[in-house]
Amino acid sequence: MDLFEYQGKQYFARFGIPVSAGGVADTVEEAVAAAEAAGYPVVVKAQVQVGGRGKAGGVKLANDAEEVRLHAGNILGLDIKGHLVRRLWVEHATDIAEEYYASFTLDRGAKAHLAMVSAKGGVEIETVAEEDPGAIARLHVDPAAGFSEAQARRLVEEAGLPDAAREGAVAILQQLFRCYEEGDADLVEINPLVLTTEGRVHALDAKVTLDDNAAFRHPEWDEYRDIDEFDERERLARSKGLQYVGLDGEVGIIANGAGLAMSTCDVVNQVGGSPANFLDIGGGANAEVMANALEVINSDPKVKAIFINIFGGITRGEEVAKGIVTALGRVTIEAPIVIRLDGTNAEEGREILKGVESDRLISQPTMLDAARKAVSLAGGAAK
Structure with missing residues (x-):
């Protein structure tokens, strides 16, 4: 089960992963209310399970309520690659210094979890893998042994993240693995994982795929199912x-x-x-x-x-x-x-x-x- 961005961020927050303050909106007025609660400036983001939202006009910066009304009205009902926008996520805008990438998934061939970190975030990881495969640090994680702080540090160092981001990235990687393992996910991905101009590291986006085979352990997952999709x-x-x-x-x-x-x-x-x-x-x-x-x-x-x-x-x-x-x-x-x-x-x-x-x-x-x-x-x- 693939989660929408806002659901993924809610899932991340359960495991202590820092995310931007924001709220969900299904109408223009709800978007304004979410913006007021998050604090201006805000980013109004279409909630569809497809890439390329920004290029399609589904992600807009707003500095006040009037701009939120304008952007929310334009984005709601927008068709993005065959996906109709019915819901928005409105979050406080982040001043970004640098963008990175981090994820955990299962490598079935290796019979182990696979961690990936890159200093080249904000673009499709497939593009990075094709054009500059050396920019992605990879580590197989033994499911029985788990993921240690030392492994997190090794990944961050191999990926070439700057000193200012390393401690924050190490902490988030450990939290992200907990989300992946204890949260019964097939994939957890942060792209971008950002270093702010204030020196904080947090998840600016969230991609989460939950393992349907574990649904019997998670009755709360029912709230994530959007049958309208x-x-x-x-x-x-x-x-x-x-x-x-x-x-x-x-x-x-x-x-x-x-x-x-x-x-x-x-x-x-x-x-x-x-x-x-x-x-x-x-x-x-x-x-x-x-x-x-x-x-x-x-x-x-x-x-x-x-x-x-x-x-x-x-x-x-x-x-x-x-x-x-x-x-x-x-x-x-x-x-x-x-x-x-x-x-x-x-x-x-x-x-x-x-x-x-x-x-x-x-x-x-x-x-x-x-x-x-x-x-x-x-x-x-x-x-």
């Missing part, structure tokens, strides 16, 4: 607790497991079709979950065929089949359905499905056969 299909899926990503194709996909769902999308593409979505129902292929999944798929008018791809492991095949049959009795489906059922007790499951098979509900023995049939029913020329 999703399209209608994704809003419906989220309301039903489903892992769903909308795509632009004609073959609706339901699979149990993220890996299988991705493979199903791939095989549909392989045989000449185009997936309409990624939908992972996990291990819970019971009647309620299946009915919810079919309802979401059915809400997409572009779907011409549905491919249900289930591999039974702990979930048994006959239970999956019963769930599908029950779900079909609860949801009126517009598109034909192709089912591939394999794994534990798959034969028993297929026998159950035979009782409801028709030209609108077709069982296929393999994933490839099922993909070809689904693509054909969707009107494509299956390979």
Whole structure:
């Protein structure tokens, strides 16, 4: 789950990371009130999860209430790379002496956390990595050992941060790692991390991606979910607790497991079709979950065929089949359905499905056969 900047700063503040004083605003008058509370001058910033806000006119400096009204009115409703601005963050403006970069994420290949620090902040880190890779200090952190003050100092020194910023940067790196580890994040990034003209170091921006797998430990994360950012299909899926990503194709996909769902999308593409979505129902292929999944798929008018791809492991095949049959009795489906059922007790499951098979509900023995049939029913020329 990606947080907006203001949410990321709120998350940082929980772990003692210094951020600029500011407030959230959904209207022009709320923006003025937030500016008065933060103290002039302020920066009015569009809250969208996309880069390039400044170049698109989504970040403006304001010296008084009149300028806040002008900028807030112009930014609210602005389209920035397909993202409509509905919310603003208004914060006290910072006098910047220098800009740096700091982040923690997971390096799966190394099976360790990866810390990165650079004296070249304020620009895309990908650009720095491409044009001047030596400007980024990197350090792998053993998850069992944690991140020490000595490691923080080593990073800051290798990155070439000036003496005036080192103590503040070391302290923030330790706080940032706590935010990353204890806060169950996949990524925490400060760009820029700034040294002010007064000699203070603090986070001027915040990028935080939370690990959805840890959501059961964090009921407070519900406040971060902005369902307005999703399209209608994704809003419906989220309301039903489903892992769903909308795509632009004609073959609706339901699979149990993220890996299988991705493979199903791939095989549909392989045989000449185009997936309409990624939908992972996990291990819970019971009647309620299946009915919810079919309802979401059915809400997409572009779907011409549905491919249900289930591999039974702990979930048994006959239970999956019963769930599908029950779900079909609860949801009126517009598109034909192709089912591939394999794994534990798959034969028993297929026998159950035979009782409801028709030209609108077709069982296929393999994933490839099922993909070809689904693509054909969707009107494509299956390979």
